[in-house]
Every structure is written in C-alpha cells, then in structure tokens.
Amino acid sequence: MPAASSINTPVRGVEMAPWTVVLVLSLLLGIQPITTDLYLPALPSLTHSFGAPVSQAQLTLTALLLAFGVSQLFWGPLSDRYGRRPVLLAGLAAYTLASIGCVAAPSMAQLVGWRTLQGAAMGAAVMCGRAIVRDLYPPETGARVMSRGLTGLGVIACLSAPLGGLLADWFGWRYSLLALSVFGAATLTVVALRFEESLPQKNLRALQPATLARTWWTILRQPTFVAWSLLSTASFAGLFTFLASSSFVFIQVLGLTRTEFGGVMFAMSAVYIGGTFICRRLLPRFGIRRSVAIAGAFTLAGGTLMGVLAWSGVSSVWAILLPQSLFMLGHAVHQPCSQSGAVGPFPQAAGAASALNGFLMMVAAFAVGGWVGWRLDASVLALTNGIWFWSGVIALIAWTLVQRHGDPRRD
Numbered sequence: 001m002p003a004a005s006s007i008n009t010p011v012r013g014v015e016m017a018p019w020t021v022v023l024v025l026s027l028l029l030g031i032q033p034i035t036t037d038l039y040l041p042a043l044p045s046l047t048h049s050f051g052a053p054v055s056q057a058q059l060t061l062t063a064l065l066l067a068f069g070v071s072q073l074f075w076g077p078l079s080d081r082y083g084r085r086p087v088l089l090a091g092l093a094a095y096t097l098a099s100i101g102c103v104a105a106p107s108m109a110q111l112v113g114w115r116t117l118q119g120a121a122m123g124a125a126v127m128c129g130r131a132i133v134r135d136l137y138p139p140e141t142g143a144r145v146m147s148r149g150l151t152g153l154g155v156i157a158c159l160s161a162p163l164g165g166l167l168a169d170w171f172g173w174r175y176s177l178l179a180l181s182v183f184g185a186a187t188l189t190v191v192a193l194r195f196e197e198s199l200p201q202k203n204l205r206a207l208q209p210a211t212l213a214r215t216w217w218t219i220l221r222q223p224t225f226v227a228w229s230l231l232s233t234a235s236f237a238g239l240f241t242f243l244a245s246s247s248f249v250f251i252q253v254l255g256l257t258r259t260e261f262g263g264v265m266f267a268m269s270a271v272y273i274g275g276t277f278i279c280r281r282l283l284p285r286f287g288i289r290r291s292v293a294i295a296g297a298f299t300l301a302g303g304t305l306m307g308v309l310a311w312s313g314v315s316s317v318w319a320i321l322l323p324q325s326l327f328m329l330g331h332a333v334h335q336p337c338s339q340s341g342a343v344g345p346f347p348q349a350a351g352a353a354s355a356l357n358g359f360l361m362m363v364a365a366f367a368v369g370g371w372v373g374w375r376l377d378a379s380v381l382a383l384t385n386g387i388w389f390w391s392g393v394i395a396l397i398a399w400t401l402v403q404r405h406g407d408p409r410r411d
Contacts, residue, residue: 028088032126039176041247058372069361070359072123072356076354084197088125096185118180143341144280146335203348215352219349223405226405230401234393234394250320271328276332278333303387320384
C-alpha cells in the first residue's frame with residue numbers, strides 16, 4: 001500500500017493537500033464532541049422541560065453513544081467494500097436529518113430515539129476519520145496526523161460547551177440541538193466538495209459473512225490491537241465519566257450557571273488542545289510507547305489528586321478542574337497514539353479495525369453512563385471516584401500491555 005513517510009508527503013493517487021486532510025479529519029473527529037458537549041449545558045433544563053428523571057435524561061447521551069459504537073461494526077466493513085467517500089456522504093446526510101428530528105422532538109422518549117439515530121449516523125464519520133489516517137499514512141506518521149486532527153477536535157470541543165450554554169440561556173435548549181444540524185450540513189458540504197477517496201483498493205469480499213468473521217477474529221486476537229484498544233477504551237471511559245456527570249455536578253452541586261459551565265468545558269478543551277501539541281513534541285523524541293508511558297504519569301497524578309481532595313472534604317470547582325487538567329493532558333497523548341496504533345497492523349482492513357476499536361470505546365462509555373446516572377447525588381463523588389478509578393486503569397495499561405505489545409508496525 002502506498003504510504004506517506006511524512007505528514008506533508010503526498011500519497012500516490014490522492015491529490016488532497018495536507019491541510020485538506022487535516023481539515024476533513026478535524027471535522028469528522030470533531031462531530032463526536034460537538035454532539036455530546038454542545039447540549040450538556042442544556043441537559044438539566046431539557047430534563048426539567050420534559051419532567052423526566054435524571055436517569056432518563058442520561059439516555060440521550062448513553063443511547064447515542066451505544067448506537068455510535070454498534071453502528072461502526074456495520075460502517076467499517078461497508079467502507080472497506082465501497083470506499084470511505086460514499087459511507088461518509090450517507091452517514092453525514094443521515095446525521096443532519098436526525099439532528100433536525102431532535103430539535104422537533106415533543107417528548108423525552110422521542111428525543112432519545114432521534115439521538116440514537118444521530119449516534120448511529122455519527123459512527124460513519126468518526127470510523128472513516130480513523131480509517132482515512134491508516135489509508136494515507138504509516139502508523140508512526142499516522143499518530144502525528146491524528147494528533148493534528150485531534151487538535152481540530154479540541155478547538156471544536158472548546159467552542160461547543162460555551163456555545164451550547166449561550167444558546168440555552170438566550171433562546172432555549174432546542175437551539176443547542178439546532179446547532180448540530182448546521183454542523184452536520186457544513187461537514188457534509190466539505191466532504192462532498194473537497195474529500196477525495198482515500199481507500200487505495202476496495203475489498204470486494206469485505207461484506208461476506210465468512211470473510212467478515214475471519215477479519216474480526218484476526219483483529220481481536222492481535223496483541224497490538226488489544227493493547228492499544230484497551231488504552232483508548234480506558235482513556236475514553238475516564239473522559240466520559242467527566243462528560244456524563246459534569247453538568248449536574250458543576251451546575252446543581254457547585255452552583256455554576258449554564259454559561260459558567262460552558263466556560264469550564266472551554267477550559268478543559270483548551271488544556272486538551274495544549275496536550276495535543278505536547279504529544280507532537282513527545283513522539284519524535286521518545287516514540288509512541290514511551291510517550292504513552294509519560295502521559296500515564298500525568299493521568300494517574302490527576303486522578304489521584306482529584307480523588308484525595310474529594311475524600312478530604314474539599315468540594316469546589318478548582319478541586320476538580322486542576323486535577324482534571326492533568327488528566328486531559330494525558331488523554332491528549334493517549335487518544336491519537338492508541339487510535340493510530342490499534343489500526344496500524346491492518347492496512348487492508350483499516351475500516352474493520354477502526355470500527356472494532358470505536359465499538360469497544362462506546363460500549364465502555366455506555367456502561368459508564370449507566371453507572372454515573374445511578375451514582376449521581378448531591379455530592380461530587382460520582383465524578384471524582386470515577387476519574388480516580390479510570391486513571392489507575394489507564395496508567396496500568398500504558399505501563400504494561402502497551403510496553404509489551406504496542407509496536408504498531410506489527411502485522
């Protein structure tokens with residue numbers, strides 16, 4: 001397979017400029033945080049508007065992510081068979097329509113339904129984004145390209161929560177959801193006009209049941225895939241613990257306004273962006289596995305500090321934000337490295353590998369969302385205990401499995 005040796009080296013047969021690749025990648029990866037983060041400031045108010053319990057409101061997030069994860073198992077093989085471009089166009093069109101359905105939903109049950117469809121459509125965008133990186137670049141270079149795309153994701157995440165808070169305060173929660181349809185339509189337009197097919201050769205047998213089962217089994221028994229996927233799953237589970245509990249903890253427990261909460265999310269996204277720049281500094285100097293090990297120390301330090309402060313009775317915005325900043329710095333290294341590393345050994349089945357990696361992350365997020373909905377109370381402990389737990393798991397994986405099996409050049 002033709003591959004670029006550096007970020008700026010053009011790939012044979014693909015005429016997209018490097019900035020176009022990064023722009024498309026940023027939008028495709030950014031569709032996930034904008035779909036989850038932008039409506040978080042409005043979550044308490046829409047819960048009150050429908051007269052629904054907190055556990056049902058959490059379904060608007062957890063059901064979306066479960067559908068997002070499961071759908072990738074279908075989108076991945078489809079993209080290996082027919083190419084990334086047709087899958088992206090279909091998925092983004094469905095996402096835009098589902099977003100409009102969310103705006104018009106007359107009940108919490110229907111909102112959950114539309115969010116589920118939205119999550120299924122979103123799977124096409126994120127799965128293809130990760131697969132495109134493997135189509136165009138070898139693993140080590142792919143980690144740096146992924147880091148650039150995740151910087152774009154961070155910018156989108158920075159804007160999402162503050163924008164969602166302002167829209168909810170000024171116009172109501174439905175306008176927060178309306179913004180998602182605008183983003184979906186804009187991304188669809190960019191892909192339609194600027195994205196060139198990246199898959200070098202379509203796998204005509206990708207959808208045959210026997211081929212599909214054999215491909216998935218090969219991927220799942222590959223130690224490199226397992227190591228990196230466990231890291232990406234644990235890291236995302238820690239982040240999702242924060243996302244799923246943050247609006248209730250900061251607004252209802254700590255007394256912030258929706259706009260102030262938007263500022264909190266902006267700050268965390270800004271830290272994440274800084275972490276992606278650190279990632280790109282670490283990779284050339286230390287390599288992918290040592291960079292992840294260094295990031296594991298930041299993750300564990302942040303989670304432990306947050307947990308100790310909470311159990312010591314320190315309950316304040318800063319007692320959460322400062323430790324969470326350390327966690328986000330680590331997360332900004334773990335995600336690009338693990339997502340690139342997981343698909344690295346499978347250049348001919350990048351869609352399927354990306355789909356399985358994404359599926360595992362979303363299953364963990366669904367489980368975390370259910371746990372958070374059950375554990376939320378009038379304290380910060382659901383958030384702090386969850387972050388503390390996952391920080392330990394992340395560090396353990398980064399320091400053991402990734403160091404033993406994490407060479408992404410294995411095939």
